Amino acid sequence: MDVIATIQEMQERSDKLRAAGRTIALVPTMGFLHEGHLELMRAGKQHADELIISIFVNPTQFGPGEDVDRYPRDTKGDLQKARSVGVDVVFMPSAEEMYPDRFQTRVQVEDLPHHLCGLSRPGHFDGVATVVAKLFNITRPHLAVFGQKDYQQLAVISRMVMDLNMDIRILGVPTVREPDGLAMSSRNSYLSPEERRSALGLKKSIDLANELLRTGERRAKTITDAVRSLILSHPFTDIDYVALCDPVTLETLDALEEETLLALAVRVGKTRLIDNCLLRKASDQ
């Protein structure tokens, strides 16, 4: 496994791989890898000859109140984990390498960020789209893998790829959960043991929504009210949003469609957690 820090070296490596007819999968990460990331990597490995991951805590996707310096890091552990799943190349640039003086270009998906997390994190998805566009041009993948846990991010990136005609397949991988149901996230490391217990309310509320759906409930308000109550019945919780929305446009729905996205963002103590689920009417769900 090679670790590459410069853009030029990474581009040369990818060019060489492509020229040799090798297919490339990219898994972009901000490091502090957990089983969710490793699952993305296994999926990438399965669909391409070469697996590149990037580890870069991207400053431009953090807002003014969000402390990029506080984001957890563990380079040594990350490299061990990457090696264990057969990563071929780790691209790990510095912030100066990615954003030199006079940097001033932004890739902006315009409508999708006006929903869900975009509302409380202005500029976040511009930062995500821009850095991912850069990483795509640097690593030149045939396939890029993202977690469905960050549903809106996956939607924004898929839209960008379509709109800008990037010839890259985007693969979304289902959320990996702890045995008790908590969606894996690097941010879970911030939780105290008590907060960790309260955080289970997210997955429980998703299960409740599915149960209501199964019993015939179709009114969005009834479901979101139930979800809210269940989450808030746990201490330390503060709801950012509970939304039922169109899985493509992310627009809020009043009544459930064939497929409806239930998306949640909840502060548990000071830690903001997200989770989501595609609610499907079909009887086989």
Place this chain on the structure above:
Amino acid sequence: MDVIATIQEMQERSDKLRAAGRTIALVPTMGFLHEGHLELMRAGKQHADELIISIFVNPTQFGPGEDVDRYPRDTKGDLQKARSVGVDVVFMPSAEEMYPDRFQTRVQVEDLPHHLCGLSRPGHFDGVATVVAKLFNITRPHLAVFGQKDYQQLAVISRMVMDLNMDIRILGVPTVREPDGLAMSSRNSYLSPEERRSALGLKKSIDLANELLRTGERRAKTITDAVRSLILSHPFTDIDYVALCDPVTLETLDALEEETLLALAVRVGKTRLIDNCLLRKASDQ
């Protein structure tokens, strides 16, 4: 020479060319080709194995007051001219092919458009950067060729390519002029014979600025005043801007540097014309 209308076919063609080890030059145009465009194509031909041009009147770079439908077109003449300089592929998509329903991604260079043409054409350079990013992903060139006449456009695209790490060389080609000095432009076709004479004021004022520089003048205001007076001494003229600025940042300068960009935008009748020149202090200029 092949004419390709769909994105998919164009991408497949470019992939095939690249896989065969051929280098690709792209000349993006809005059609109504003149000698200036053909010069870009000759430069492209000289530096690459395969020459692709695009002909696409991009609606997103026209502002509300600028009539995209009025932009001159001559597809038959364009194809003849393209053939005459040895173009290999003409990519000529429809607006629907380039901007399907739900299209919503914008590439935005942030600082450079806050000068010169960007001030009177808000959103113009976003439209340019976005369509060029798309064309790059569709035609996958090693080299792309632009005219120095559209200096700010060249600066914006060069910045985008650097910032987004696109592995594409940008080549700027000197402005081609009519025998009497008028910079070639598709928009010259709008000019009446009288306006056509007045339009010569642009090049004459550039010559005057160079003459002032040669005689030791360094004050920006003195030079721009002289340029303005000369232009306005011609009937039908109305100045949008006359600027002396840093050739990299496009920021206005009070005194001339080693290299200073003189940039002009002038309405002659209803037609907006631009021209520019790099003023160089060096004695060998």
